[in-house]
Amino acid sequence: SEKLALDCQKILASQWYQDAFPLARIAKGRAARSDFETTRGGGRFSTSVGGTLTGRGGDIIILDDPHKPDDAQSDIKRSSVLDWYRNTLLSRLNDPKTGPIVLIQQRVHEGDLAGMLLEQGGWTHLDLPAIAEEPMLVELGRRGVMNRNEGHLLHPERLPRDLLEQRRIEQGSYVF
Secondary structure, eight states, X not given: OHHHHHHHHHHHHSXXXXXXXXXXXXXXXXXXXXXXXXXXXXXXXXXXXXXOOTTOOBSSEXXXXXXXXXXXXXXXXXXXXXXXXXXXXXXXXXXXXXXXXXXXXOOOOTTSHHHHHHHHOOOOOOOOOSBOSSOEEEEOGXXXXXXXXXXXXXXXXXXXXXXXXXXXXXXXXXXX
């Protein structure tokens, strides 16, 4: 969470961001890396799974990889993430009727947080494998639709086919 918070502050301080949003700056006296506010009333708070959220709320909550892959096979560690989500995080939206929660994660176990949420229903699931396993249409909002045929690479400049195939061999198909 610390690295992502620092990355966010770098973006807010960048010239292109300041050109696009000239009145938005990090507020003086409110510039802590993991908890800052802007001069226009926005802000960002970062914590880790299990971290404190007492007295905090948010208009948008983003969870990024709440499970450590090494912990996914432990029922106790996996359950602690699910409990933290249900008992702490879920009640922190400023407007629970309209506030979104976004979960970004690789699937690490059938009983992980994504699995629990998908089983409950009511979530939009966007599954983007590095190599498309079947034809799929990915809605891109105002940018239209991306058509992915079987074998289509999600990001060939960063993850070319030969590298992905090597990783499949090294990791085994389940982990890959």
